[in-house]
Every structure is written in C-alpha cells, then in structure tokens.
Amino acid sequence: MAELKTVARPYAKAVFEVAREQGHIVEWADMLNVLASVTVEPKLKKALGNPAFSAEEKANALADVCAEVTTEQGKAFLLALAVNKRLSLLPAISELFLQFKLNFEKAVNVQFTSAFELTAEQTQALAASLAKKLDRTVNLTSETDASLIGGVVIRTGDLIIDGSVRGKLAKLAEAINS
Template identity: 90%
Template sequence: MAELKTVARPYAKAVFEVAREQGHIAEWSNMLNTLAVVTMEPKLKKALGNTAFSAEEKASALADVCAEVTTEQGKAFLLTLAVNNRLTLIPAISELFSQFKLNFEKAVNVKFTTAFELTAEQAQTLAASLSKKLDRTVNLTSETDASLIGGVVIRTGDLIIDGSVRGKLAKLSEAINS
C-alpha cells in the first residue's frame, strides 16, 4: 500500500497544485473521488487492465463513464495516467489529494469512538477542544463500541488517543505482566 502511495504522490501533488492555482480544488476533489469509486468497480478495473485497449481508449472510456464530473483538464490527466499505465493509481491519488486539500484548508478529519452515544453538546465540546489542540478545523465522525466499556478513542491520521477504559485496562494488564 505504501508503494502505491509513493508512486501516486507526484501525480496527486501536481494535480493539487494546478487545482489550487486555478481555484478549482472542490471541483477536482469531486472528480477524483468519483473516478476513484468508478475505478474500484471490478468489471471496469478488469477492462482498464486489458492490454487489448489503447491508453487513449481507456482514458476516453473512463472520462465518458464519469462525463458529468470530468473536465477537459481531467480528461488530459486521465490520458497522462493511461499513457503511463497508472490508471490503477486513481484511488490513491484521490486519497492523497484529499489530504492535501485538508492541509490547505487547515482542517482535519477526526473519528471518535465511544462506548455510549454522545450528546450533540458533548460532541461539540470535544470538537472545540480538539480544534484548539490541533490548531485546525475539526470534521468529526463518530461511532459507538460498547466493548470500550467507557471513555473515548480518538483517531486522526497517525495520531490515536486512547482514553477508553478498555485501553487503560490493557495498559494495566501489560504493566502487571512485565
């Protein structure tokens, strides 16, 4: 997985820079997200890997499938990817583009898991606290997991804050066993 991202990063960075300079970040983000979903479709994925089709045919077919969101620059980008045999990188490019977009907007996606459903006020307080700590706008998504027993687990990128009872019990158990 890391290898795909390494190869996809220059493409994502180049597309992001073009989108930023032209003020079309949201448009490119939407287009890349749509293309990523479409290229994950098994039949289309197989067709894109078929050597019987030329690069131009593959790029054109993909642009036609996503005609509602694909711009002229998007079509040129797809052709570049097809010529370099990189159409399979579109999901990774989309993911990296989203990360560049969040950094540009000084925002962060945060997923928090609690043992019990939080009230809107508690979620708002948590978002405000995280926003202050991370110095970014926080986009919260939540889920519940009764196995946590209590507390919260917060995930954003590589940062994980485990304030759950289950996590504390696991640390205590580890300390006792060592």
C-alpha cells in the same frame, strides 16, 4: 499500501497545485473521488488492466463513465495516468488530494468512537478542544462501540488517542505480562 501512496503522491501534488492555482480544488476533489470510486469496481478494474485496450481507450472509457464530473483537464490527467499505466493509483491519488485539500484549508477529519452516544454539548466540547489542540478546523464523524466499555478513541491521520477503558485494560495487561 505505502508504496502506492509513494508513487501516487507526485500525481496528487501536481493535480492539487493546478487545482489550487485555478481555484478549482473542490471540483477536482469531487472528480477524483468519483473516478477513484469507479476504478475499484471489479468489471471496470479488469477492463482497465486489459492490455488489449490502448491507454487512450482506457482513459476515454473512464472519462465517459464519469462524464458528469470529468473536465477536459481531468481527461488529460486520465490520459497521462493511462499512458504511464497508473490508472490503478486513482484511489490513492484521490486520498492524497483530499489530505492536501484539508491541509490547505487548515482542516482535519477526526473520527471518534465512544462507548456511549455523546450529547451535542459533549460533541461540541470535544470538537472545540481538538480544534484548539490541532490548530485546525475539525470535521467530526462519530460512532459508538460498546466494546470500548467506556471512554473514547480519537483518530485523525496518524494520530490515535485511545482514552477507552478497553485500551487502558489492554495496556495494564501488557504491563503485567511483560
């Protein structure tokens, strides 16, 4: 996975710079998201990997499938990816583009998992605290997981804050066993 992101990063960065300069970040993000979603479909994935089709045919087919969101620049980008045999990188490119977009907007996606449903006040307090700590606008998504026993696990990018009872018990067990 890390290798894919390493190869995808220059493409994502180049597309992001073009989108930023032209003021079309949202449009590109939407287009890349749709293209990435489509390229992981098994039948299309197989067709895109078929050497019987030329790079231009693959790019055109993908652009046609996603015609509602694919711009002329998007088609040119798809052709460049196809010529370089990089269409399979679209999911990683889309993910990296989203990271560049969030960084540009000084925003961050945060997922938190709690043992119990949090109230609206608790959720707002958590979002405010995280926004202050991370110096970013926080986009929260939440879920509940009773196996945490209590507390919360917060994930954003590479940062994981495990304040769950399950996590604390695991650390305690590790300390006892070592």
